[in-house]
Amino acid sequence: MKRKTIKDIAKESGFSLSTVSLVLNNHPRISQATRDRVMAVVKKYNFCPNSAARGLASKSSKTLSVVVPNLTRVFSDIYLGEIISGIYERATSQGYKILLDIATSQFIKSQEYLKLLASRRADGMLFIASDIHADYLSVFEDSPYKFLLVNHVFPGKKLNYVSVDYTASARTAAEHLLGLGHRKIGLIAGTNTFTGLQFRDEFIRVCKSWPAGSAQVTWVDGGEEWSQRGGYAAAAKLMAQTPGLTAVMAANDRMALGAMRWLADNRREVPEAVSVMGVDDIQIAAYVNPGLSTIRHDLYQVGIESCNRILQLIKGEITECSDLLPTSLVVRGSTGRVQAS
Amino acid sequence: MKRKTIKDIAKESGFSLSTVSLVLNNHPRISQATRDRVMAVVKKYNFCPNSAARGLASKSSKTLSVVVPNLTRVFSDIYLGEIISGIYERATSQGYKILLDIATSQFIKSQEYLKLLASRRADGMLFIASDIHADYLSVFEDSPYKFLLVNHVFPGKKLNYVSVDYTASARTAAEHLLGLGHRKIGLIAGTNTFTGLQFRDEFIRVCKSWPAGSAQVTWVDGGEEWSQRGGYAAAAKLMAQTPGLTAVMAANDRMALGAMRWLADNRREVPEAVSVMGVDDIQIAAYVNPGLSTIRHDLYQVGIESCNRILQLIKGEITECSDLLPTSLVVRGSTGRVQAS
DNA sequence: ACCATCCGGTAAATCGCTCGACAATGCAAG
DNA sequence: CTTGCATTGTCGAGCGATTTACCGGATGGT
Numbered sequence: 001m002k003r004k005t006i007k008d009i010a011k012e013s014g015f016s017l018s019t020v021s022l023v024l025n026n027h028p029r030i031s032q033a034t035r036d037r038v039m040a041v042v043k044k045y046n047f048c049p050n051s052a053a054r055g056l057a058s059k060s061s062k063t064l065s066v067v068v069p070n071l072t073r074v075f076s077d078i079y080l081g082e083i084i085s086g087i088y089e090r091a092t093s094q095g096y097k098i099l100l101d102i103a104t105s106q107f108i109k110s111q112e113y114l115k116l117l118a119s120r121r122a123d124g125m126l127f128i129a130s131d132i133h134a135d136y137l138s139v140f141e142d143s144p145y146k147f148l149l150v151n152h153v154f155p156g157k158k159l160n161y162v163s164v165d166y167t168a169s170a171r172t173a174a175e176h177l178l179g180l181g182h183r184k185i186g187l188i189a190g191t192n193t194f195t196g197l198q199f200r201d202e203f204i205r206v207c208k209s210w211p212a213g214s215a216q217v218t219w220v221d222g223g224e225e226w227s228q229r230g231g232y233a234a235a236a237k238l239m240a241q242t243p244g245l246t247a248v249m250a251a252n253d254r255m256a257l258g259a260m261r262w263l264a265d266n267r268r269e270v271p272e273a274v275s276v277m278g279v280d281d282i283q284i285a286a287y288v289n290p291g292l293s294t295i296r297h298d299l300y301q302v303g304i305e306s307c308n309r310i311l312q313l314i315k316g317e318i319t320e321c322s323d324l325l326p327t328s329l330v331v332r333g334s335t336g337r338v339q340a341s
Numbered sequence: 342m343k344r345k346t347i348k349d350i351a352k353e354s355g356f357s358l359s360t361v362s363l364v365l366n367n368h369p370r371i372s373q374a375t376r377d378r379v380m381a382v383v384k385k386y387n388f389c390p391n392s393a394a395r396g397l398a399s400k401s402s403k404t405l406s407v408v409v410p411n412l413t414r415v416f417s418d419i420y421l422g423e424i425i426s427g428i429y430e431r432a433t434s435q436g437y438k439i440l441l442d443i444a445t446s447q448f449i450k451s452q453e454y455l456k457l458l459a460s461r462r463a464d465g466m467l468f469i470a471s472d473i474h475a476d477y478l479s480v481f482e483d484s485p486y487k488f489l490l491v492n493h494v495f496p497g498k499k500l501n502y503v504s505v506d507y508t509a510s511a512r513t514a515a516e517h518l519l520g521l522g523h524r525k526i527g528l529i530a531g532t533n534t535f536t537g538l539q540f541r542d543e544f545i546r547v548c549k550s551w552p553a554g555s556a557q558v559t560w561v562d563g564g565e566e567w568s569q570r571g572g573y574a575a576a577a578k579l580m581a582q583t584p585g586l587t588a589v590m591a592a593n594d595r596m597a598l599g600a601m602r603w604l605a606d607n608r609r610e611v612p613e614a615v616s617v618m619g620v621d622d623i624q625i626a627a628y629v630n631p632g633l634s635t636i637r638h639d640l641y642q643v644g645i646e647s648c649n650r651i652l653q654l655i656k657g658e659i660t661e662c663s664d665l666l667p668t669s670l671v672v673r674g675s676t677g678r679v680q681a682s
Numbered sequence: 683a684c685c686a687t688c689c690g691g692t693a694a695a696t697c698g699c700t701c702g703a704c705a706a707t708g709c710a711a712g
Numbered sequence: 713c714t715t716g717c718a719t720t721g722t723c724g725a726g727c728g729a730t731t732t733a734c735c736g737g738a739t740g741g742t
């Protein structure tokens with residue numbers, strides 16, 4: 001039995017091809033009576049319009065490309081999970097599907113990111129994978145392609161983005177620690193993204209220029225993957241090279257958790273001896289002991305908002321986008337007032 | 342500037358439309374000289390054929406649908422991560438793209454799983470999300486649609502699958518524990534999938550019929566999400582209701598880790614007082630202390646193999662598929678010979 | 683009774699590419 | 713000098729929808 005086409009539906013329902021098409025697209029032009037009679041036939045055969053034909057005629061694939069970083073354990077990353085969930089939920093509700101890609105070297109080298117849009121396989125691209133080396137993204141400056149960086153920015157390039165405000169986060173975090181009296185602070189930074197660099201620089205700036213007395217900040221790199229293991233190693237390094245630290249600030253919760261682990265393994269009480277603070281507010285942050293003070297980043301919301309924006313770009317409702325989403329301070333047990341020594 | 346089409350390339354290169362098409366598809370019909378001249382023009386304009394048109398004419402979308410379960414933290418699941426990575430790697434190397442979907446109730450209710458294939462948006466579907474309630478999958482029995490269960494089976498339904506051999510795993514695990522002398526074993530089972538049920542039943546069967554003396558098995562459900570938390574609670578329940586257990590077998594590593602955590606929190610030495618064993622061999626299993634004995638499931642390989650199979654189904658090289666992949670025993674520190682008491 | 687408006691539906695021109703059937707060309711064999 | 717057969721390239725008929733311009737008839741104001 002051959003697959004039914006819109007033509008078969010037209011014939012059987014006694015209406016024209018165009019009428020069926022209009023019904024299928026909920027065009028107001030068609031009366032309810034006609035609509036019902038057509039839909040009856042559609043139901044009867046469980047007809048489903050061919051998406052390639054649709055895409056060809058309408059010049060839109062109703063598909064969004066989502067590109068995630070090529071981390072060894074990408075999908076085990078709750079950070080990405082939240083964003084993708086947000087994107088998925090929004091995209092689906094608007095009738096869009098998601099084409100998944102991983103930014104492997106092959107993906108970059110073969111310019112898949114471009115071909116995906118050039119071939120119209122996707123109407124727009126949500127890029128979660130950028131780092132400071134993603135220079136090839138320049139092709140999207142002033143291009144007709146709909147492109148959006150998700151939770152990243154690219155200073156110096158004219159690229160659309162939706163991101164959490166890392167600069168504001170840094171400020172909030174610094175102010176929290178400074179307010180507790182800390183003046184010797186270790187920073188575990190992420191340096192392979194621009195947002196990570198912004199965070200580091202702003203954190204240091206605020207510490208240096210604190211009215212009640214500037215603080216000394218020593219920073220180390222927490223590693224490419226911003227992982228717990230990286231945080232553990234970074235904490236070790238930090239404590240060794242800078243005696244007298246009273247607080248450790250990590251650029252994300254996973255590294256902060258790693259740092260806390262090191263402190264526990266080496267018998268430094270948190271927060272009595274050392275305060276620890278993270279960024280993101282991942283679920284587990286509330287469950288460790290003591291609870292991890294952190295800056296809440298609503299990544300699900302970043303996903304939602306990113307999707308909203310790319311959809312607006314596609315529809316032409318906006319032509320550019322540079323959103324910074326707010327963050328908030330979450331105080332738990334891991335940070336405390338500096339002890340008089 | 343209008344987007345270039347194959348026609349423009351034909352005009353500029355001086356060849357016919359069909360020739361360009363054949364070149365683009367690497368058809369042997371075309372000589373190298375012609376090929377080169379056409380490709381020069383293609384390169385010049387960075388031309389990329391419209392995929393909708395291509396799909397319409399060729400009746401193939403070169404796209405695979407991957408459906409993942411609707412867990413609260415789907416993407417934080419390393420289990421899925423491995424499988425998806427395997428699928429992605431294979432699919433990409435064969436020129437296929439991946440369309441991601443989550444098996445939400447909305448997805449099920451609206452029959453998206455069917456529409457995806459009926460509309461030819463995807464050439465085939467890899468379903469990682471099935472549980473014992475996925476009765477709606479019956480539509481794929483004897484249907485023309487290319488459908489494959491990934492790491493699941495559906496006894497009683499004629500559905501293609503590629504899965505690890507859970508029955509063999511259960512046997513191997515049981516034999517390991519029985520061989521160490523355990524005769525009172527607690528089992529933390531997963532009961533919302535058929536593979537989970539198979540594992541439980543085979544494990545119990547082997548224990549009961551062990552030649553050297555049958556063992557007593559008490560089992561509890563580890564919860565819908567097979568999580569660490571579920572394992573923790575299950576261990577508590579198990580130890581409370583069955584005194585004298587010398588071993589705890591969990592249907593996956595995450596639950597085993599949860600059980601180990603409970604045992605540590607309650608001062609039972611592993612493996613001296615209680616042996617613990619898991620299934621999967623997730624990365625962290627090697628890093629906990631003591632290392633977790635487990636049955637190795639190569640999920641990345643499951644992804645690779647699943648993708649190979651669905652591609653063969655699509656090409657018509659095979660018409661059905663029921664692969665069971667081998668597993669292997671990994672002995673670490675968490676299991677030991679039962680102590681004389 | 684007349685013309686302007688609406689309303690609901692239709693005809694037909696695309697959309698950009700694939701692929702099977704056919705044509706042209708060259709060359710060895712009869 | 714035909715004929716036969718590769719070898720290469722071209723024609724053109726779809727593929728299955730969308731969408732714009734058009735059309736016939738009912739409505740309604742004067």
